[in-house]
Amino acid sequence: MMVKKDLRILGLSGSLREGSFNKRLLALALSSAERHGAVVSEIDLSKTPLPFYDADLEARDGLPSTVLALKKEFMDADGLMIATPEYNGFFPGVLKNCLDWLSRRSSIEDPILSSYNGKVIGLMSATVGGSGGIRSLTALTTQFQYLGVMVLPRPFSLMHAGKAFSDGGTVSPELLSSIDEMTSVLIDTLQKLKQD
Template sequence: MATKILGISGSLRKDSVNSKLIREAARLYGECEFLEADLNIPLYDGDLEDEHGLPDVVETLVSQIADAEAVIISTPEYNGGITGVLKNALDWVSRAKPSPWAGKPVAVMSAAAGRAGGVRAQTMLRTCMTPFSVRIAAAPEVGIASAGSEFDDEGRLVSERYQASVERLMQALKVEITG
C-alpha cells in the first residue's frame, strides 16, 4: 500500500516554487499517495476560536496531518524567516486536541530567490516544529537557491545536484516512517 504523504507549501502563490518543490519531493520519494494542504485559512484569532471553535478549513488541515504517514514542508524565506501563512497554519493546528503532529515524520526544505535558498527559514521552521514533537528527517538541508530558474516546465528540478539532495532527504524520510 502506498505511503500517505501530506505536502505543505508555505506559499499561496499559484506558481510557487515551494509548491513545485513538495510535488517534486513526492515524485522523488517514489510510490506514495500525495495530497497538498490548503493554507488559505483565516488569521488566528483567539476570540474567533472561543466563539466558533476551529474553522472548517483548519479542521481539514488537522485531519490531513493526522491521516498522513509523513509530512513534507517547504517554505520560502521572507525577511529571514518562514512566511506568515505557514506560521499562521502552525498556530491554528497547535490548538487542535489531540495534536495531529505527535511523532509524525517530517521533511523540511525550502526554495527561495536568494543565493542561500531559504535555509534561515528552515532553521525557524525547525524551531516552530519543536513543540509538536515531530520527527524531523535528518539529512543535509535542501535549500533551492535562485529557485525561479531551477524547475523545468513540468515542475521538475533541472539541477542534478538539487535532485540528489531531495532524493537523500526523501530516503531519510522513509527511514523515519519505517522507524
C-alpha cells in the same frame, strides 16, 4: 528503496503564488515519494480559506471547519514535507498561522498537539537569492521541535531557484537526485518507526 508498509506523506507549501518555486520543489519531492511507493497528498493554502488565528473567534465558534479538515489530513499522515520561502529571514506568516491553528484542540477529548504527535518532517526551502532559505529552515526546525515533530537532519536548501526552474519545467538530474535522497531518508525513517 520501496515502501514496505502503508506510508502517507502530506505536503505543504509556505508560498501561495501559483508559479511558486517552493510549490514546484514540493511537487518534485511528493512525486519522488510516490515513486518510492508512499501515498501522497498536498494541502494548498492558496485554496484553503483560513482566517487569522483569533481566540475570540475560537471561543465563540470553536475551530473553523477548514481547520478541522486540515487537522484530519495531518492526523492521517505519517510524514510531512514542507517547502517554504524565506521572508525577511523567517518562514511566512501564512504558514505560521496555519501551524498555530493546527496546534489547537478541537475538544477536551482531543489530545494536546494531536495534529503533530508522532510525525516526522522533511523541510525544504527555495529562494531566488543565494541564501537558499537557511534562516527560514532554522526557524522552522525550532518551530517543529516545539510542536514535538521529529525534524529530519539536513533540510534541503535550494538557492538561485529561478535558474534551477528556468527551462519550462525541466530540472537538472543533480537537483532530482538531491530531492530523491531527502525523500528516501524520510521514507526510511518512517518505515523504521512503523516497525512493530
